[in-house]
Amino acid sequence: MSAGPMTPTTELPATRLLPEELEVARLIVSALSLEVAPEEIEPEAPLFNEGLGLDSIDALEMALAISKAYNVKLRSDDERNHRIFASLRSLTAHIEKNRAR
């Protein structure tokens, strides 16, 4: 952590999604036919198990949808894999960083 004069943990309301996060949330909800409104997904909550309750079937479906929409290929040997799938926020960040524009 840097000890610079940063505002301590900038207060985005926990439920507010960034536009690109909302886009990924919509993609996930429609690809997986989830029973949740995209706007209501907690950006920092875990996607798998206890959070959004996704499982390995969903992981494959999600990988397909993300590959089609963003041309970003998810990989399981990726060292950062656990971090990428940790939350909607981390997944979106990964997509934004790797997407073909």
Add this chain to the structure above:
Amino acid sequence: MPPEPGLPLIGRAAEEVICHRAGGLVTVGRLLAEATTLAAQLPAAGHAVNLCTDRYRMLLGFVAALLRGHPTLLNADASAHRLQALAGQYPGTYLLADAPVATSLPVIRVGEVEAAAGHIAPPLLPADRIAAIAFTSGSTGQPTAHRKPWGALVAAARAAAERFTLRHGDGPPSSILATVPPQHMYGFETTIMLPLQADVACHAGESFFPSDVLDALAALPPRRWLVTTPLHLRALLAEGRRPVPLAGVISATAPLAPNLAEAVERDWAVPMLEIYGASEAGSMASRRSAREADWLPYPGIRMGVEEVEVPGLGAVPLADAIEPTAGERFRLLGRRADLVKLGGRRASLAELNRLLAEVEGVADGVFLAPEDIESNPAARLSAYVVAPGRSAEDILAALRLRLEPVFLPRPLVLVEALPRDRLGKLTRAALRAMATP
């Protein structure tokens, strides 16, 4: 007659390749030498829960446990709750893991292992020695154990090797890449037992997403085999990239839709083979799905109507109804009673309905399997629920505590009443009519 001397732990020569790792290949001799070192670090007695996701480390841990005389519990669930349950049931339970595990049980970390010196011959194991214990989970996650004697595992591996031409002398050595975990009976039979008993090397790394699978296949030497599931095949075909030339693709865990089988044969120009199996009995039969409807039992397997005779195991009840056809072949008629299978897990709809009825505030409710459950790998159950004053999220949250996640309904629809007839019964037709207004 002299007593049966036993069956070899590894039925192969020391110089043969048994595994392809990122860092290079591993021979049978090397595996035995490393397993000997690892075995010395294991407790004197006990049961091994092998959680390793790297397939070589799974193999290494399994062989080390066998050298020590310990059965391996085929369980991939690393939750503290599940591990405690196993420890309560199996004396001396310890874990073999290649990643950190949050547990109070003894853990032996399987990393890079020093090879023991000198030539080590694979020992003979008694045919009745329990080498592995497989689990079927059911709807509630209350697993049932299925004990696997070494004789049954070896017989099954030899039968599969004969069926898929993986024996010595059947052709060049084969390499197998699997998308199924080695702790699942199908993955265990194909990527742990086959390399130990046939002319086969497994791929060690984790391969789950389409990109992983395609890249890893390209790195393997020919004759390459892909061992997978309908769910993965669908994703791989949708990915659009054609894999390197393969000797065969094998699918199991769920029925393969004819259009998927045909697409693999056409687009990849490779035989698409399907295995019929169950955790209780292991692999029982195979077919080339795009060309034949009937299943051919593995050598030594005898299909009855209600049960199957498995070498080394005896009679095992069948979960599916079957109909004998020409020769020894048979056709699958579908699941007995009300069983559904999703994501490789089985549940009874009656049991799911019972669990739903137990949720506080639920007055009535029913689970429904979609029409395409046997052909759509991503199919999900739905549920229609009468629960005045409660929300769908409430009920889902309660179900989440009781059910394996794969059986959670999508969607869960709240209704005012279910279309029960005068006898209180729900007919399939009435339910379908409600489901498609």
